[in-house]
Amino acid sequence: MKTIFQFLCSTVCLLATGQALAGPPVEVTFKNLSAKTVTLQLTNANENSTYLIANPKPEQKVNAGQSIKFTVQRQVSPDVNGASLRYSDGTKTCAFGTSFVMMLPKWSKAANPSGGATCTAVNSGFGANYSWKAEFVMK
Template sequence: MHVLKGMKLIAAFAALVGSGVAQAGPQVTVVFKNNGSSEAVYSPVDSHETLTRSFAKSAPRAAVPKGETDSYVIQGRLSPDASHAFVRYRIGNKVCRFKSTYVMTATRSARVPKWIKEATASGGARCDARIISVNNATHAWTVEFVMR
């Protein structure tokens, strides 16, 4: 009896772990370009930014020297229909908050993928975000964030 309960418990755990892997959303490759006058510091503040860092396959560099680029991959784990990258960089008082999201939307007749990008500047920063590529088969995408 105890062996049967143990086997059921192991099977249930394996099913949960397996379903978690199947729930992964598409990955986003983030390309951050520091076109500013000095080093840009990666500085996550809110829960979305912290979650993004925890989903990174390789962590973003803590600091990106002026004129350099950092690239990393974020693999969403919450839903196959949504994924995101929320990052924040700081150069002195200048701050850029970047975000890019993927959402599978439903219409009456079809499911349609949608990719969104946004850059919010403060402290005199100039920030740009653009989606530079999309894989229509896997829905993975590459977004470029530029700070000046």
């Protein structure tokens, strides 16, 4: 019985520690305002890790005029978080990113177009716990 109790206590402590190390969550909205369906492309480590920890997972395809939402919260440190996303219609591509670093504190955003795409990123909705919302728009 003592061993089971020790195991349960250890498990609770590990779970609590994991929660304490989590960075502030970011709620991401991606809007496809282009005329074509776009496809998710995971081309670097940041995009792959965003996809792996996103809840729910970003859609593989987003139809014209459609939007999706997901949340990302990294478990690495309470002082950082970020999300990266890239969609393409085969010709036009938008690579998006948003991040938070506690040191200042500072939120950043990026929208990098290629192939004639128009891409915008906006950060908003900052919470007392440093959580924020990011909106990525592709045209």
